[in-house]
Amino acid sequence: MNGSAIPVVAYGALFLLGGLLALALIVRGDLVPDRVAGGGGRLMLGAALGFGLVSIAVKLAVIVVLATFPRQFIDGQLPTAGERLERAARQHARSASPLIVAAAKPVPEARKWYPLPATAPAPPDNPSMPARVALGRRLFHDANLSADRTVSCASCHDVTAGAGGDGRPVALGVGGQAGTRNAPTVYNAAFQARLFWDGRAGSLEEQASGPLLNPVEMGMASPADIEARVREDEAYRPLFDAAFEAGAPVTIDGIVKAIAAYERTLVSNDAPYDRFVAGDEDALTFAQKRGMALFLSLGCRQCHAGPNFSGASLVGPKAVYRPFSVSRSPRAIAFGLGDDKGRAGADAASGVWRVPSLRNVALTAPYFHNGAVDDLAGAVRIMAATQLNALVGEAGEPPEMELRWSAATRTLETIERTRVTDRDVADLVAFLEALSGDRLASRMGADGQAYGAIK
Numbered sequence: 404m405n406g407s408a409i410p411v412v413a414y415g416a417l418f419l420l421g422g423l424l425a426l427a428l429i430v431r432g433d434l435v436p437d438r439v440a441g442g443g444g445r446l447m448l449g450a451a452l453g454f455g456l457v458s459i460a461v462k463l464a465v466i467v468v469l470a471t472f473p474r475q476f477i478d479g480q481l482p483t484a485g486e487r488l489e490r491a492a493r494q495h496a497r498s499a500s501p502l503i504v505a506a507a508k509p510v511p512e513a514r515k516w517y518p519l520p521a522t523a524p525a526p527p528d529n530p531s532m533p534a535r536v537a538l539g540r541r542l543f544h545d546a547n548l549s550a551d552r553t554v555s556c557a558s559c560h561d562v563t564a565g566a567g568g569d570g571r572p573v574a575l576g577v578g579g580q581a582g583t584r585n586a587p588t589v590y591n592a593a594f595q596a597r598l599f600w601d602g603r604a605g606s607l608e609e610q611a612s613g614p615l616l617n618p619v620e621m622g623m624a625s626p627a628d629i630e631a632r633v634r635e636d637e638a639y640r641p642l643f644d645a646a647f648e649a650g651a652p653v654t655i656d657g658i659v660k661a662i663a664a665y666e667r668t669l670v671s672n673d674a675p676y677d678r679f680v681a682g683d684e685d686a687l688t689f690a691q692k693r694g695m696a697l698f699l700s701l702g703c704r705q706c707h708a709g710p711n712f713s714g715a716s717l718v719g720p721k722a723v724y725r726p727f728s729v730s731r732s733p734r735a736i737a738f739g740l741g742d743d744k745g746r747a748g749a750d751a752a753s754g755v756w757r758v759p760s761l762r763n764v765a766l767t768a769p770y771f772h773n774g775a776v777d778d779l780a781g782a783v784r785i786m787a788a789t790q791l792n793a794l795v796g797e798a799g800e801p802p803e804m805e806l807r808w809s810a811a812t813r814t815l816e817t818i819e820r821t822r823v824t825d826r827d828v829a830d831l832v833a834f835l836e837a838l839s840g841d842r843l844a845s846r847m848g849a850d851g852q853a854y855g856a857i858k
């Protein structure tokens with residue numbers, strides 16, 4: 404028997420004896436009133452009282468033992484002083500070093516941030532060889548590839564002084580014709596799995612022939628016309644030989660491949676955000692870091708996912724097409740953002756669009772598919788209201804409460820919705836500014852306007 408159990412047994416026996424003694428006395432004595440019928444009844448009542456006392460005695464014994472001898476009982480389980488020290492040291496190490504916490508509990512992928520890769524993935528049949536890139540660069544800047552020889556790809560995608568867009572609400576093509584959609588930047592387009600606002604092209608190669616043949620963009624009549632324009636310029640012959648093989652025919656296939664190879668070099672992975680996630684903690688201001696945290700916690704990143712900040716990218720998690728829920732925002736309706744339904748088709752209730760990349764977004768105003776919104780803060784307010792169903796205040800005003808009277812229950816209910824304040828909007832904008840490549844930002848003003856033509 405365990406030595407520490409002896410007192411329990413001793414106390415138990417003592418109280419048991421006391422209880423039995425009391426039982427005997429009660430049965431013998433005259434404690435039971437006469438009213439209880441018969442001698443048997445008297446005995447039963449006496450016995451019940453006695454057993455009650457016995458059980459109280461046992462409980463008392465246990466309580467006394469626990470109160471008097473807790474050490475003996477639990478000493479075996481108590482940590483030794485050494486173990487206590489060790490445990491304290493482990494706890495301290497855990498709270499002091501986030502690395503140990505990370506090792507103990509894996510961080511979900513959905514909370515991690517990655518920099519943009521330095522090179523965009525190229526399809527196996529169109530490797531990004533320098534000679535092909537050189538040919539593509541010339542084609543991209545060649546206005547002879549448009550019907551009236553006035554418009555090149557670069558007219559709408561300024562890659563010399565601008566950030567790859569044209570700064571206009573909607574693009575202007577041959578004969579000064581206005582299109583219906585805003586020209587997105589070509590920077591980092593190489594990372595996109597779907598191209599155009601509605602995502603109708605699946606690769607840069609497939610995309611490139613679109614504007615050449617679009618009547619309000621470059622207005623060429625047919626692929627054969629485009630090939631003829633290239634053939635008539637002798638400077639292209641050696642470039643074609645180097646990019647493909649000697650004597651390779653000038654074909655539309657070769658033209659779009661070369662343009663795509665050139666576009667794959669238009670990568671801006673030199674943003675403050677990229678430097679921050681590579682370990683330079685001072686690359687972002689506090690407001691930008693707060694905006695970054697909000698971008699995740701509010702849910703912006705559910706759609707603008709991965710290192711190219713678009714779920715329609717070849718890198719990162721996928722969220723390719725999303726509805727644009729303009730009905731939730733009077734502001735969005737006023738800007739006509741519900742007029743064009745994108746890939747959902749004209750009869751649809753609300754538009755569906757490819758999720759655009761937010762890289763260099765601070766340099767590529769105006770915003771959205773129709774380029775109707777001039778300022779980034781305005782675009783962020785619209786996004787928070789339409790895509791996150793958040794309550795967003797007007798500039799300078801806190802977001803309103805949403806209240807609803809229920810006649811049935813005679814109660815005034817507060818509707819719980821995410822509230823996005825002025826400060827939140829400002830910090831989200833600050834974070835989006837941290838997605839601008841340093842080299843592109845340095846040739847644009849703070850307001851995203853290009854400084855003259857820097858050749």
Ligand code: HEC
Pocket residue numbers: 543554555556557558559560574575576577582584585586587588589592595597598599600601607610611612614615619620621662666
């Ligand atoms: C007249 C202006 C104009 C010209 C010229 C033009 N584009 Fe565009 N580009 C646009 C517009 C507008 C869009 C968006 C159209 C849409 O989504 O429906 C666009 C979209 C793109 C995209 C898709 C970007 C993305 O994020 O989805 C790429 C890439 C592109 N153009 C490359 C080119 C190339 C290459 C040329 C020359 C062969 C060219 N563009 C000529 C206006 C132009």
Ligand code: HEC
Pocket residue numbers: 698701702703704705706707725726727756757758759760761764767769770771772773782783786787790791831
């Ligand atoms: C449900 C998906 C979704 C969520 C969530 C979302 N967006 Fe968007 N975002 C889109 C789509 C789709 C578009 C393109 C809309 C259009 O122009 O038709 C877009 C466009 C934008 C644009 C304009 C891009 C440009 O080049 O014109 C900005 C800026 C933007 N989003 C920022 C945000 C911010 C900040 C948040 C969080 C507050 C957010 N988005 C949340 C899907 C989403």
